[in-house]
Amino acid sequence: xxxxxxxxxxxxxxxxxxxxxxxxxxxxxxxxxxxxxxxxxxxxxxxxxxxxxxxxxxxxxxxxxxxxxxxxxxxxxxxxxxxxxxxxxxxxxxxxxxxxxxxxxxxxxxxxxxxx
Amino acid sequence: xxxxxxxxxxxxxxxxxxxxxxxxxxxxxxxxxxxxxxxxxxxxxxxxxxxxxxxxxxxxxxxxxxxxxxxxxxxxxxxxxxxxxxxxxxxxxxxxxxxxxxxxxxxxxxxxxxx
Numbered sequence: 001x002x003x004x005x006x007x008x009x010x011x012x013x014x015x016x017x018x019x020x021x022x023x024x025x026x027x028x029x030x031x032x033x034x035x036x037x038x039x040x041x042x043x044x045x046x047x048x049x050x051x052x053x054x055x056x057x058x059x060x061x062x063x064x065x066x067x068x069x070x071x072x073x074x075x076x077x078x079x080x081x082x083x084x085x086x087x088x089x090x091x092x093x094x095x096x097x098x099x100x101x102x103x104x105x106x107x108x109x110x111x112x113x114x115x116x
Numbered sequence: 117x118x119x120x121x122x123x124x125x126x127x128x129x130x131x132x133x134x135x136x137x138x139x140x141x142x143x144x145x146x147x148x149x150x151x152x153x154x155x156x157x158x159x160x161x162x163x164x165x166x167x168x169x170x171x172x173x174x175x176x177x178x179x180x181x182x183x184x185x186x187x188x189x190x191x192x193x194x195x196x197x198x199x200x201x202x203x204x205x206x207x208x209x210x211x212x213x214x215x216x217x218x219x220x221x222x223x224x225x226x227x228x229x230x231x
Contacts, residue, residue, distance in 0.1 A: 093217075
């Protein structure tokens with residue numbers, strides 16, 4: 001079946017540090033890949049996505065590139081801010097699941113803490 | 117544009133009781149999902165609807181969980197009887213179309229505590 005593995009947290013960084021959160025996946029075919037973020041006290045919201053190999057998703061200074069050869073979708077940001085403190089989830093949607101099902105398969109989440 | 121609405125936001129029940137959650141998706145969104153998020157884990161899909169038909173319920177514990185989406189808009193998820201391990205946040209999401217590339221929009225969730 002499909003699965004997503006992401007680095008365990010919490011990840012603690014100082015403000016303006018470089019961020020990488022690793023994410024690898026297993027899927028039947030060519031899934032779409034997503035990063036969702038959950039800020040304290042708020043619901044899940046889409047951060048960025050990529051729908052085919054070599055696509056780069058970007059938003060709010062965050063980037064992730066769909067690497068089919070390494071089945072990875074690592075999240076990066078050049079300079080993090082305190083306001084980036086949140087839980088980040090990597091997820092996939094597999095069009096080859098059968099029957100048109102396209103529910104998301106999530107990783108366990110990475111809690112990011114940015115210290116001033 | 118209004119987001120996905122869910123109610124109640126919090127619910128505390130005792131084991132073996134029943135409970136129901138309600139979801140109103142974004143207007144015009146044909147696809148609706150229910151997810152279960154246990155503390156410290158990522159959300160897990162329970163059921164997916166396309167309009168008022170079920171597309172995927174392979175991970176729904178059908179002996180105790182049921183869901184419906186009458187008229188292809190609002191949806192309810194019911195647990196009867198509840199177990200301790202059902203304590204979780206229940207998330208509803210919707211998307212415009214049924215496509216793996218489409219963005220799913222999530223509601224605030226209902227936090228269920230089973231004592």
